[in-house]
Amino acid sequence: MTRAIVLDIEGTTSPTDAVRTDLYGYTSAHLRAWLSENTDGTADSVIVATRELAGEANAGTDRIAEILRGWLESDVKAEPLKTAQGAICAQGFRAGALHGRFFDDVAPALKAWHDAGTKLYVYSSGSERNQRDWFAFADAGDLSDLIVDHFDLVTAGPKREPTSYESIAERIGVAPPDILFLSDHPDELDAAVTAGWQVVGVHRPGEPNPARPPHLWVSSFADIDADRHHR
Incomplete structure (x- = not known):
């Protein structure tokens, strides 16, 4: 689960x-x-x-x-x-000069997962400060209350290293098999799998990183069943 x-x-x-x-x-x-x-x-x-x-x-x-x-x-x-x-x-x-921009399917999915009791976290190369503002000042409205915590390269480590995912799992207190990671980068997905996580690749039209086996890939959060075995 x-x-x-x-x-x-x-x-x-x-x-x-x-x-x-x-x-x-x-x-x-x-x-x-x-x-x-x-x-x-x-x-x-x-x-x-x-x-x-x-x-x-x-x-x-x-x-x-x-x-x-x-x-x-x-x-x-x-x-x-x-x-x-x-x-x-x-x-x-x-100052109102910047807003977090999200794909249209993201906010509804985050709200549905949150309402179902799934804890949501963010792990990005951008600073935690920027991450928090990106969600708080989102063009879809304030999404910050949906996110439990944020991790970046300083607080968790490089995104292509399995040890970073091991560190996050330990800090959030969730067993690796019960964590689902969503990313557009195959190398990050590989690292998360090595750490024992479940993963789904997200490849959206026009985005630069191509899908790569053996991971499951989707083009929308609407296509993700959070309780399915994804590995």
Whole structure:
């Protein structure tokens, strides 16, 4: 029996383009100003960490912004970039400039699973802060109450490593065979299966990651039977 469903975001609940165009674009446009203003001190840690990772101990804010923008465009999963993106986009969500965009079948399915007593979690490469805002400020209305907890690369580990899924299972207190993972990436599905989870691949029209055996693949959350043996 499925007791918990863990959701990927990009390509699974939401269009990849929505995440990259909206969040990445907003972050890129506001990086320089956010670093310079440093209103709450968060930028200090980002500047220090970026200098260390880039090997440029004397980089000023303009150069830091350039480095971070380069990582953003190359989709580098660097912690200072995730911290900056989380803080910058938090401002954008609250200003009404950003909204979480979801495929039409997602909100009804999440509400149905939640009402049936299934616990819902999110595991995405985006920062926990961005994840929470993505659901709280969703274009379909506030979905945050449906999600028990969020995990990212810092709190759970890399998404292609079985140990990350083992860690999540332990933290949520659910046996691996009772967890269903939904993702558009075959390598992530492989890692989750190795950790003992059930999986379903989600391949939506226009999304970049192709379906790959041996997993079951669907094109809509409406096609998922949460209590079916999926492995």
